[in-house]
Amino acid sequence: MVITDIIVKDFKQFYGEQKIEIAYDKKKNVTVIYGANGRGKTSLFRAIMFGLYGEKRLAQDPEESEEELKLVNKVAIEQAVKNKKKEVEAYVQINFIHGQKQYSLKRYISGIKVSGEHVEQFGDVKLTITHQGNSNTLKDCEEIEEIINSILDKRVREYFLFDGEKMERLTRFSREQKREIENGIKNLLNINQLAVANKGLSLLLKHSEAQLKNKSTGTYQQEIIKLQTKESEKQKLESDLANIDKELRLAESELKGIDIKLEQYKGIKELLQKRTTLNSELEIAKTSRNDSLIEMININDDLGVLLIENELREVGEMLGKKIENQELPSPIRERLVNKILKDGVCICKTKIKDNPEALKNILEWKDRLIDEQVEQNLFSTYGKIGATREFIKHKADSVQRSLQDFANKSEQIENCEKALKKVSEQIGDQKIDDDIPKLEKSRTDVVIKIGKLEQQYSDANDGLHILKEEINIISENVKKLEREEGVRNDLAKRCNLVRESRDALTAIYEEFTKEIKEKIGTYATEIFHKLIDEEGSKTFKQIKVSEDYSLELYDWQDKPFLANISAGQRQVTSISFIAALAKIAGDEAETLEIPLFMDTPFGRLSGEHRDRLLENIPNLTKQWILLATDTEFTKEECQMLKSTGRWGKIFTLEGDQPGFTNIKEKNVITFIPQRTTAIERRA
Amino acid sequence: MASSLYLDRYRVYTKPEFIKVYQRLKGLVFNEYHNLFSLCVFLGYKNKKKAKKVGKKELFWSQTFSPHELAAFYALLIKESENGNYELLKDGEKALEWLQEYADGGMEILLESDILKKFVVKRDDGVDVDATTRDNLQKQMMYYVFSEYLAQVKQ
Numbered sequence: 001m002v003i004t005d006i007i008v009k010d011f012k013q014f015y016g017e018q019k020i021e022i023a024y025d026k027k028k029n030v031t032v033i034y035g036a037n038g039r040g041k042t043s044l045f046r047a048i049m050f051g052l053y054g055e056k057r058l059a060q061d062p063e064e065s066e067e068e069l070k071l072v073n074k075v076a077i078e079q080a081v082k083n084k085k086k087e088v089e090a091y092v093q094i095n096f097i098h099g100q101k102q103y104s105l106k107r108y109i110s111g112i113k114v115s116g117e118h119v120e121q122f123g124d125v126k127l128t129i130t131h132q133g134n135s136n137t138l139k140d141c142e143e144i145e146e147i148i149n150s151i152l153d154k155r156v157r158e159y160f161l162f163d164g165e166k167m168e169r170l171t172r173f174s175r176e177q178k179r180e181i182e183n184g185i186k187n188l189l190n191i192n193q194l195a196v197a198n199k200g201l202s203l204l205l206k207h208s209e210a211q212l213k214n215k216s217t218g219t220y221q222q223e224i225i226k227l228q229t230k231e232s233e234k235q236k237l238e239s240d241l242a243n244i245d246k247e248l249r250l251a252e253s254e255l256k257g258i259d260i261k262l263e264q265y266k267g268i269k270e271l272l273q274k275r276t277t278l279n280s281e282l283e284i285a286k287t288s289r290n291d292s293l294i295e296m297i298n299i300n301d302d303l304g305v306l307l308i309e310n311e312l313r314e315v316g317e318m319l320g321k322k323i324e325n326q327e328l329p330s331p332i333r334e335r336l337v338n339k340i341l342k343d344g345v346c347i348c349k350t351k352i353k354d355n356p357e358a359l360k361n362i363l364e365w366k367d368r369l370i371d372e373q374v375e376q377n378l379f380s381t382y383g384k385i386g387a388t389r390e391f392i393k394h395k396a397d398s399v400q401r402s403l404q405d406f407a408n409k410s411e412q413i414e415n416c417e418k419a420l421k422k423v424s425e426q427i428g429d430q431k432i433d434d435d436i437p438k439l440e441k442s443r444t445d446v447v448i449k450i451g452k453l454e455q456q457y458s459d460a461n462d463g464l465h466i467l468k469e470e471i472n473i474i475s476e477n478v479k480k481l482e483r484e485e486g487v488r489n490d491l492a493k494r495c496n497l498v499r500e501s502r503d504a505l506t507a508i509y510e511e512f513t514k515e516i517k518e519k520i521g522t523y524a525t526e527i528f529h530k531l532i533d534e535e536g537s538k539t540f541k542q543i544k545v546s547e548d549y550s551l552e553l554y555d556w557q558d559k560p561f562l563a564n565i566s567a568g569q570r571q572v573t574s575i576s577f578i579a580a581l582a583k584i585a586g587d588e589a590e591t592l593e594i595p596l597f598m599d600t601p602f603g604r605l606s607g608e609h610r611d612r613l614l615e616n617i618p619n620l621t622k623q624w625i626l627l628a629t630d631t632e633f634t635k636e637e638c639q640m641l642k643s644t645g646r647w648g649k650i651f652t653l654e655g656d657q658p659g660f661t662n663i664k665e666k667n668v669i670t671f672i673p674q675r676t677t678a679i680e681r682r683a
Numbered sequence: 684m685a686s687s688l689y690l691d692r693y694r695v696y697t698k699p700e701f702i703k704v705y706q707r708l709k710g711l712v713f714n715e716y717h718n719l720f721s722l723c724v725f726l727g728y729k730n731k732k733k734a735k736k737v738g739k740k741e742l743f744w745s746q747t748f749s750p751h752e753l754a755a756f757y758a759l760l761i762k763e764s765e766n767g768n769y770e771l772l773k774d775g776e777k778a779l780e781w782l783q784e785y786a787d788g789g790m791e792i793l794l795e796s797d798i799l800k801k802f803v804v805k806r807d808d809g810v811d812v813d814a815t816t817r818d819n820l821q822k823q824m825m826y827y828v829f830s831e832y833l834a835q836v837k838q
Contacts (some may be wrong), residue, residue, distance in 0.1 A: 399825055
């Protein structure tokens with residue numbers, strides 16, 4: 001099967017009719033679809049799944065993700081509402097070649113808005129087959145499905161696309177890994193009928209054993225009863241295991257859904273955290289500023305004295321001068337003047353009675369004497385002015401500090417408020433504050449639940465193994481007793497026949513799966529050695545699918561090594577496994593019959609692995625469609641891909657609004673990715 | 684008989700119409716009445732604004748004045764007595780009356796200042812101030828006095 005082009009109309013992000021041509025020339029079979037996350041790379045893969053099989057859901061879609069499953073372009077629906085049109089008819093058309101025939105498959109889906117709800121309905125499907133100039137158009141769904149399945153088996157549809165997540169899942173030691181591999185193998189074997197037959201035989205056996213028990217006696221009967229009991233226990237345990245597995249799937253799907261939502265909120269989450277930090281910073285700054293304001297009331301004690309610093313200085317200087325001029329203190333002077341006047345002799349021995357001039361001076365001096373209380377006040381004040389002026393200096397300092405502190409805190413508050421406003425604008429009116437903690441709590445709960453279920457599953461599985469052993473022993477006993485006691489009746493024979501048939505079917509099933517596991521291991525190893533770097537090739541011998549369906553990588557000493565490999569080696573292991581599955585699905589042809597879609601595969605690969613991938617995958621498959629983001633498809637990858645000479649087409653997914661992605665074809669030779677290479681970045 | 688504010692105890696009064704202002708600003712701008720009273724005295728003195736007669740509404744006892752306020756009051760009283768009139772320095776009661784007149788004059792200035800003007804509410808029984816903690820009056824008062832202080836220090 002070779003896809004030549006895909007036409008989409010009003011499908012997912014693609015508004016109106018748009019076309020993408022897939023490179024299918026034998027020499028140039030690589031197509032790159034280049035676009036930012038969310039632009040519609042995966043939607044193109046979804047378009048193929050929908051076009052071929054009418055499937056809305058991809059394996060990676062979480063159970064509850066209804067939003068992802070809306071296929072009709074929302075903008076087109078809104079416009080239809082606006083223009084009073086009834087509905088929007090979207091479609092996907094896939095044109096492909098298979099064998100000598102050309103096929104054109106067109107599938108419709110209509111979308112409408114009912115009471116604000118986006119509702120979709122599957123429409124017609126049409127397949128036109130052209131062979132040697134003659135065209136035949138089919139419209140019958142079942143007939144079309146049969147033809148498509150014969151060309152590209154629905155069972156392996158999930159392996160057209162591998163994204164980083166699938167690669168990661170395949171090499172992680174978990175039940176999920178085993179399940180993924182088991183499903184892949186079962187899909188390939190198509191052994192559902194075998195399982196149905198096995199179940200039927202088990203029921204028949206139960207019925208026959210019940211009859212046999214009723215007609216038996218003694219030890220033989222007791223052994224039959226024992227066998228029956230154990231068989232019932234086994235059935236119950238198998239049913240428990242199936243239920244636990246079901247619950248696990250649901251829980252894992254729930255976890256996936258939560259992780260998708262959390263991923264969507266990641267950007268917002270950082271903003272919310274920033275907002276929380278800013279809010280608490282603002283709260284602290286406001287509290288601190290309030291504290292400053294309260295403290296200001298204390299600092300305002302005696303504030304008024306600052307106003308008369310000048311007067312204090314002047315009065316201090318004046319009093320100082322008076323003291324210096326001996327105009328103060330007056331009580332000493334008063335006593336001295338009175339003594340001089342009484343004695344009639346000055347301290348300079350001048351007899352003032354005989355000296356009118358001296359007497360006049362002494363009397364003038366006496367007049368200048370002031371009241372004792374006044375003088376006391378003057379002295380007290382003079383003594384305090386110095387301390388008060390010192391106090392003013394300190395007060396002015398603390399006032400200045402307080403005002404500065406207030407201004408700083410106000411500035412801090414203002415900055416916080418500005419930043420908050422900006423962050424709030426960035427967040428917009430999305431009311432998700434509560435969602436994130438709830439989602440994180442749900443995630444923790446689900447992870448705990450998965451852990452418990454896995455433990456339950458493991459315990460039940462161990463119990464089942466023990467039961468199977470016990471059943472084997474009892475069965476042998478029953479057979480022995482039958483031989484010894486000569487039980488030869490028809491009922492016993494029938495029981496044995498049914499049991500042996502069931503065991504034979506189980507053996508066939510196990511043989512089939514064993515064979516396919518070995519085959520996958522062989523092909524995966526072959527591909528692995530083509531893709532892995534030289535050092536890896538020297539270290540690792542082979543990939544094996546273990547008995548319990550886990551994937552393992554062995555070194556040359558046959559020691560399991562998967563737990564210790566690098567992310568890049570892990571990715572190469574996954575790619576090898578999936579390519580092996582695809583090869584078997586394509587009847588083990590040298591070149592894969594299905595087009596391979598790879599979503600952002602370079603993320604974790606080293607330069608050498610990436611180069612080997614770019615060099616080898618185009619030889620492994622008829623068409624390789626690379627879905628790449630600007631972060632991983634840089635100039636370096638671009639140059640490398642050009643150098644392989646296998647690059648046929650490049651399309652970019654462009655647009656700046658949700659619901660409006662435009663597919664634009666670019667020239668492979670002149671195309672330059674937005675991102676520079678790592679080397680250039682370093683330079 | 685001679686007396687002094689340093690030693691003796693007197694009742695300090697204001698005009699009845701200002702009592703609400705004292706009550707409002709206590710706890711909001713200042714801890715005690717005497718802080719606002721002294722600020723008003725200094726404002727009145729600096730602006731040469733005296734009330735014509737002394738108010739009759741009791742405010743607090745003169746003992747609550749801090750040593751710095753008393754020193755500052757006496758510095759003003761000494762300046763006033765420079766012309767030889769020592770009466771205010773001899774008599775504590777007269778000194779306080781003189782200060783009260785300036786305090787009431789200073790209060791009028793304060794009520795017309797940018798700080799309080801917008802919060803002043805005139806009532807029949809006097810003046811009230813309609814301000815809350817959110818108006819940060821303590822900070823505005825601090826800033827106002829500090830600006831005046833800086834202006835005189837620079838001179």
